Amino acid sequence: MKDVAAAAGVALKTVSRFVNAEPGVSPATAERVAAAIERLGYRRNESARVLRRGRTATIGLVIEDVADPFYSEIGRAVEDVALRHGSLVFSGSSGEDPRRERELVLAFCARRVDGLVIVPAGTDHDYLLPELDAGVAAVFADRPGGLDADTVLSDNAGGAHAGVTHLIRHGHRRIAFLGDRTAIFTAAERLRGYRRALSDAGLPADGTLIATGPPERAGAALDRMLAEPDPPTAVFAGNGRITVALLRSGHRPPLVGFDDFELADLLTPGVSVVAQDPAGLGRTAAELLFRRLSGETGPARRIELATRLVPRGSGELRP
DNA sequence: CGAGATCAAACGGTCACCTG
DNA sequence: CAGGTGACCGTTTGATCTCG
Structure with a gap:
């Protein structure tokens, strides 16, 4: 900046004014400063600016x-x-x-x-x-x-409610919930939405249809549920990684998953989801x-x- | 009065140097 | 050897001054 000022024959302050587009620099002076900046390849030192401004x-x-x-x-x-x-x-x-x-x-x-x-x-x-x-x-x-x-x-609870209600409308009475650990806020909220959807539809809450834990265990959890006498007919997956884990482990149940994911529309059938933004x-x-x-x-x-x-x-x- | 110059004091951290 | 002091980096900012 000092060099620019010297090259343009103006004071340091004038260069600062020009660089920061402050008023008080005549067009003629501005042109000389701009030319000096161009000629010297000057660029403002952001570190120095930060030092001074505090932001x-x-x-x-x-x-x-x-x-x-x-x-x-x-x-x-x-x-x-x-x-x-x-x-x-x-x-x-x-x-x-x-x-x-x-x-x-x-x-x-x-x-x-x-x-x-x-x-x-x-x-x-x-x-x-x-x-x-x-x-x-x-x-x-x-x-x-x-x-x-x-x-x-x-709106985690609302989204889960809508997804589960969608399955109920298509005739499902026994819907599994496979979710992440409930210590995670979003997982707990989605479970809450699931429960509310069941009770709104007058369906009983059945704890054996709920499994929460790390996504990579979802496939095994569903296997266990399906081996029971009165297995679920549909699945609500609590997040994208769980949905993918289920698909990877070969499951193709009637399914709504929370979170959209890439290629969800290219599978057969396409995977219905509750999409976040x-x-x-x-x-x-x-x-x-x-x-x-x-x-x-x-x-x-x-x-x-x-x-x-x-x-x-x-x-x-x-x- | 306006354009611009001049000056000095910050900003926060580092480093060389000095003192006891 | 610990601890203190002051210069320094580049820019912004405000106060004050000069000149036409």
Whole structure:
């Protein structure tokens, strides 16, 4: 900047004004400064700018797994919004481990991110309080966090209710629920939606038709249910990985799965799903974050995004 | 009065150097 | 040897000044 000022024959301050499009630079001077910038190949040093301004124009994103398409779609949407606000995104995978989530978040904070979008792995977020006090903004996405902050969720219970009701309408009375561990908020919510759908339809709750646990065990769990005297005639799968695990283990039951996935429409029959809007989750979370960063105050918001039932064949099979 | 110059003080951390 | 001091990195910002 000093060199540009010397080359253009103006003061440092004038270059700064020009670079930041501030008023007070005459067109003639601006032209000389622009020419000097062009000639010297000057680009503003962002580190120095950060040093002075206190804002780093970066945000941190903690998701469960960057390799999981559901979360990478969230990540992409967050990135798009961030870019529009002149920010870059650091992202990391918690792997569903609260300790790792905390390490990532604190590492981002140590690099002085302006804000955070977090898919919580744990339920205790007291470790965030000092950071929030220091002015870092935080938004929870996909699941609620352990403190009162802006949160964006999918309507998990409502989506599961719609999916199970769809199976009931097609004549099923005994519907299995294969879900992830209920310690995970979304899994518990979907189970709640399943139960409500059964009771709304006047069907009995049968605990032997419910299995929760890691997705890779879903196939075996369904095998056990099918070996019982009064087996289920349809399956509601609690997330995309469970749906895929079931299909991989050779099962083709009447089925509705939570979460859409690639090629679901190309199978025979097509797999009916309750689709979430992961891009919507990411976009909404990032937009809330940038609103806070631009000074919006007021109580924490909680936004719930609708899900969409996508019938493709597997959910319309009769008993 | 407006355009622009000049000056100094930050920002947060690192590092060389000095003191006791 | 520990601990303290001050310069330094590049930019922004505000105060103040100059000149036509």
